[in-house]
Amino acid sequence: MSATTEQLExxxxxxxxxxxxxxxxxxxxxxxxxxxxxxxxxxxLRIKRAAYSSMARAAGSxxxxxxxxxxxxxxxxxxxxxxxxxxxxxxxxxRAGKLRGLVPGGSRMEMGQLLExxxxxxxxxxxxxxxxxAVADHFSSSSSM
Amino acid sequence: xxxxRTSRQQSSGVPRISDDQIIQLVSKLRQLLPELRHSRRSDKxxxxxxxxxxxxxxxxxxxxxEDLSDRLSExxxxxxxxxxxxxxxxSLLI
Numbered sequence: 001m002s003a004t005t006e007q008l009e010x011x012x013x014x015x016x017x018x019x020x021x022x023x024x025x026x027x028x029x030x031x032x033x034x035x036x037x038x039x040x041x042x043x044x045l046r047i048k049r050a051a052y053s054s055m056a057r058a059a060g061s062x063x064x065x066x067x068x069x070x071x072x073x074x075x076x077x078x079x080x081x082x083x084x085x086x087x088x089x090x091x092x093x094x095r096a097g098k099l100r101g102l103v104p105g106g107s108r109m110e111m112g113q114l115l116e117x118x119x120x121x122x123x124x125x126x127x128x129x130x131x132x133x134a135v136a137d138h139f140s141s142s143s144s145m
Numbered sequence: 146x147x148x149x150r151t152s153r154q155q156s157s158g159v160p161r162i163s164d165d166q167i168i169q170l171v172s173k174l175r176q177l178l179p180e181l182r183h184s185r186r187s188d189k190x191x192x193x194x195x196x197x198x199x200x201x202x203x204x205x206x207x208x209x210x211e212d213l214s215d216r217l218s219e220x221x222x223x224x225x226x227x228x229x230x231x232x233x234x235x236s237l238l239i
Binding site for chain 2: 020023024036039040041043044045047048051052096098099102103111112115116118119121122123125126128129132133135136139140
């Protein structure tokens with residue numbers, strides 16, 4: 001693993017674990033089984049968002065995809081909006097249209113930038129998944145002891 | 146090897162990158178994809194195949210994040226996240 005990937009992994013891990021502690025800390029832990037399922041579902045969403053935000057922050061604001069992701073997260077928090085996929089016209093929508101929909105901010109990028117951002121985004125996603133996997137494995141081995 | 150620049154410019158004034166640069170980036174992407182990484186460099190893989198595989202790969206990573214978030218949420222309800230956290234940080238950041 002390169003030095004920068006290692007650094008990214010540490011940075012992300014630290015932020016993500018901090019988020020997990022914050023997410024898990026509310027004292028109002030429900031005891032009824034009915035509400036528990038809802039709590040688990042809602043918490044899963046918070047964990048997912050925390051994972052993406054932590055990675056975007058760890059990766060740094062010099063990347064267009066990280067800025068796009070964080071600004072989308074901010075506007076979702078503010079307006080509680082349903083995330084609507086808006087189609088953008090022009091800018092070679094035909095080519096790599098699906099890819100543009102998958103990479104944050106991709107619909108606004110020219111092809112060269114899109115490819116570059118995609119490469120970086122893919123690398124970061126792989127790190128994110130690796131760390132989340134390691135954390136989950138650790139938690140599940142702890143709880144089975 | 147000449148690098149051809151396309152004649153049209155973006156409306157914002159940012160020039161499009163050359164075809165050679167695109168080829169380089171596609172090649173770089175190919176190296177990142179688990180499906181295509183192990184094939185020989187000489188094997189011809191079309192750019193559209195690389196893009197398609199990239200989309201598949203990103204979607205599968207998104208699904209994994211989704212599944213892992215569910216799993217973590219279940220796990221957090223069974224343990225106290227505070228106590229093992231120090232151990233996790235230590236073991237993951239060595």
